[in-house]
Amino acid sequence: MPISGDRNASIPCPCGSQKLLTQCCGVYIQGPFPAPTAEKLMRSRYSAYCLKNIDYLFNTEHPSRRQPNSRQLISATANNVAWLGLTVLATEAGQPEDEAGVVEFVAVYQEGESAAQLHERSRFIKEEGKWFYTNGDMLPPFQPKKNEPCWCKSGKKFKQCHRKKS
Template identity: 45%
Template sequence: MDKKCYCGSEKRFKDCCEPYILGTQKPQTAEALMRSRYSAYCIHQADYLIATTHPKTRKRHNKKEILDWAVQNHWLKLEVIKATENKVEFKAFYLDQSTQAHCHHEHSTFKKEGEQWYYVEGY
């Protein structure tokens, strides 16, 4: 049985976010990149998260810290609230190590350079 994608698209993972994470395809929208980044947290792919962070803001992100946060939490679901061309508001629901439920609510900004979308920042 094929696993559904972590991003909540209802597509199979191999037909949704996996090609982006593997580098065989590029997300065509900021929302697709954001969804693939959520999936990358779910499967602990810190390299993808760093690679898809804009080069000008990448220095603010530490691969070990990203990986630690990804591994230490159990990711439950993603809810996209609003998406425009270069902004995505979302909620990521997860359980921490003590099994306490949390919601990470973020307004993210993305930038496209050439054929590549990048995460710039979130608040």
């Protein structure tokens, strides 16, 4: 999906920044500029999954992590999942002056009829001025406080939606 042009000028960025795609992650996905921080790379990779931009996802994965079937795996994920929202929970380092960084996030997605979440602590490294995703640790499901909005983006409070009743 191309990002530039009149048709996409008013599309909100999928990363949840409240900015327009062309003024946020689109700059990195389509443009000549690399993401300046680990968090911006993570957000732009999330947006690229939403946009099914396999090339960007492949090119921002560290070359040492790429497998012969990396493009097929990325494509399968991008095409079989509808991404519903992203929440960045924490960042460690990953600033323009750093060489490594960590971003913890929750990405909500729909596969089939049900919503689920990917709660991950992702690691990034910067080489020759460019950030790359290296790997991540899957974390237990994120549990908001009972009166906070539910992680599934339903608009309900967590206690009225996905909270397990005890």
